[in-house]
Amino acid sequence: MGSPLAAHQDVYILGPGDRLQLQMLDPSAQAYGGNLEILNDGTASLALLGSAQLTGLTISQATQWLTQLYGRFLIRPELTLSLSAPRAMQVTVLGEVQTPGLYSLSPGGDASAVTGVGGTGNPGLPTVVTAIQKAGGITLNSNIRSVTLRRRLPGLSSDVKQVTLDLARLLQNGNLSQNPFLFDGDTIIVAKALDPLPEEVIALGAINLSPQTINVSIIGEVRNPGPIQLKANTPLVEAILKAGGPNDWRAQKNNVELVRINRNGTVSRQSFSLNYSQGVSNAFNPPLRDGDSVVVPRSLYGKTVDVVNQVVAPLGQALNFYTLYCSFSNNDGSNRC
Template sequence: MSNALDRPKRMILLTTGLIVSTVAIIIDPQVATARSSSIEVALTSAETSAGASETAYILGAGDRVRVDVFQLPQYSGEHQVLIDGSLNLPRIGSVPVGGMTLEQAAKAIATKYASARVLRDPQVTVNLLTPRPVRIGIAGEVNRPGSYTMSREAREGGTGGQLPTIAQALQLAGGITQAADLRNVRVSRLQGRGSKQTITVDLWQVIQTGNLGNDLTLRDGDTIFIPTANQINLAEAPQLAAASFSVDRNRPINIAVLGEVRQPGTHTIQGQGQPGQQGAGLPTVTQALKAAGGINPLADIRKVQIRRRTHAGSEQIVEVDLMQLLQAADFRQDLLLQDGDTVYVPTSEEINLAQASQLRSASFAPDKTQPLNITVIGEVFRPGPYTVTGSARTGQAGVPGGTGGGESVAPTVTRAIQVAGGIKPLANVRQVEVRRLTSTGEQRTITVDLWKLLQQGDSSQDAVLQEGDTIVVPLATAQDPGEAAQVAAASFSPDTIKVNVVGEVQKPGIVEVPPNSPLNQAIFAAGGFTNRAENDTVELIRLNPNGTVSRQEISIDFAQKLNNENNPVLYNNDVIVVGRSSLAGISDTLDAVLNPVGRFFSIFTLPFTLFNLFD
């Protein structure tokens, strides 16, 4: 019987190819037998391979496919995989295809047509038109781990499109965290018949080389796990932050800033810009320090720590050197922060005035216009607590600071002394102390040498102040008159001092003269001696720092230069007494004796004077 069927078939083959195709696949139901072993299956798909790790597409509920039976359009058409994972096809009804690849589904359909004795040796092709929405799970170092549903992206000018990739899935999950290990991304995928495959993907190659072959296309049911990096790589961090699947850099984040900053605590910062751009405003370490009011002068910016909690619950600690950022423009040190980070600025173990001077102009230095509460004690004209700002100017004795024009500068030791009325003549400017509390409550003492500032222009000696500082100006045990003149001309000395000149001068009273002026300058300011003055000697009365009063007879010699014997330096509130000459003293004594006699004779001669008037 088989031979009888084969003979007509061979005869038709000799006559016409068109009839061959039709007759060869239409089977008499009474004689048809299934020949599944000889089924020829052609497989096409809208998907392209993404590399060795790509696997065949697995059909599931919601997929839209096209089933083509060669030369039989009545059996061909578009179908959707039903919720039970089956296709409802003409003549044969339901065919289970859920969990199968396209090739397996084509074989199953061909087998069903053959076993139902509808077609013999059917050539079946299954094409994927529109895949179902992809349901995936994302875990690990992403901002919003969880379950997501992703739709297929439509192609231009046609149906279908491309399956979503890992990078697109990470974007949907809010982007990766800065602790992500992109070299070992794991994708778990269900295979046919319940098996599971784990694929390791190196997304770092996508960033480095643009090799999209590593950006695996996803399938329904895939699970993506982003592991935690063992340590943060400062060199790779900017590239990681710039990736398309990184976190949105412009969204606000909450961070904590502790240690040597002006306003420690929790802060919210928001970035705008691109990594590696100076001043771009990204949520970086320096932006966090700005939000915390800037660093204190005692900050050790070489060892700033960023403490970061991973999604696994462990803590990562990375140390950055912001001095490298200032000196070498190493932007890798200005690490991009993420939500929940803690920035800790330690206290410097050794005080380096030169480095502290550099910090005053850093972008993360304290706001220069913010007032500071400080105390100035010792050899200044008005010791006590003060509020100073960077806008203070050189002050007069009795004028607490003021506002000056131009750009603001940070409040320093000399500005605090200015606000306190300036130093006294006996101040020891070589050993001025700044007493400062650290963030842990420990007191540190910084000794500054303002003489170096005057002599060498060493501006590092003019230390920047911070909230709560106490400046102590000690008393000098001895003073060189030559140095006194230079100190008197300094910006932190008062503009004038007050000296009281009494006695035989033209304009007795209080006069104002420059600090460290010699005695003769005060006498000149009082108009000079009268003709009754003892111009050889004067008396100098001085209130000493210990509360005692000293009196000194000075032999005047205005031809002499500044010296303690003949023309001493004057201090604030000194009193100069100019006495009478000996001749003036005798004259005054005679006047005191003769004045009563003169008054007597004046009374005795009064009637005669009146008589002469009427004569």
């Protein structure tokens, strides 16, 4: 098990899709240089050599290998090899994330951004946080103190090494060694929490390790019911306030229901009391996920008023008809009623 710092010291491993620039140092051999691209079979086509296997090598190893190959034909085979365009990377994100799976990350895309931590947004260099955000963010059962990063070692073998990262140290102390840059083929596993984490750690993880926005539905006794777009991990109470707040007297504030579709397709229902002084808490004011529904039920007072209205409304209509009927006089001028 390596240290997080070791992951930052790893060197780039060449693979299919990488574009390289080859330059021969001998002026008489410069015609053999130029642009190279590693093909799907792991080889690159080179002048004079035909093709050479480069997949699985570092830049330094590939430079030594090509120097050795050109040494069979040239008196001065010295050369430089540089990476002109890295390939798109594919990483696997597993464990306690919203949508585990295989994800493509572009080296030219947006990097991760961590609130309150400087130097983590480096466009073009995806990190562990980038991949977790891409996978929909962490679940409420995640242990961000135990995130495993597995990485393939140089060479054609399937040997890997792994390090354990503590993302809480990144979020709390700005420890950038806990958020290394990713390589193609990396696997990230977010462990499940065996014991509850401190609330401040949960809140930090919810803010930083999730997508920017979510879509939820607020229905029932609120002023503006319906679908609403919120910032990721907006707590339950704040979401209700964003929907205009509960209707006075009609809302049952001590039995607000959170309906959630789980990853395995089951539906869970939890009830909470609406407490405006309660901070983010899994037990009392949970952060919401994309696709959640919040139901604010009708109070006994509201139900009673609705029943009375259903009874009184027909009577009122009948009374209005009777009054209209009586307003007309008979043919002899006398009142009908």
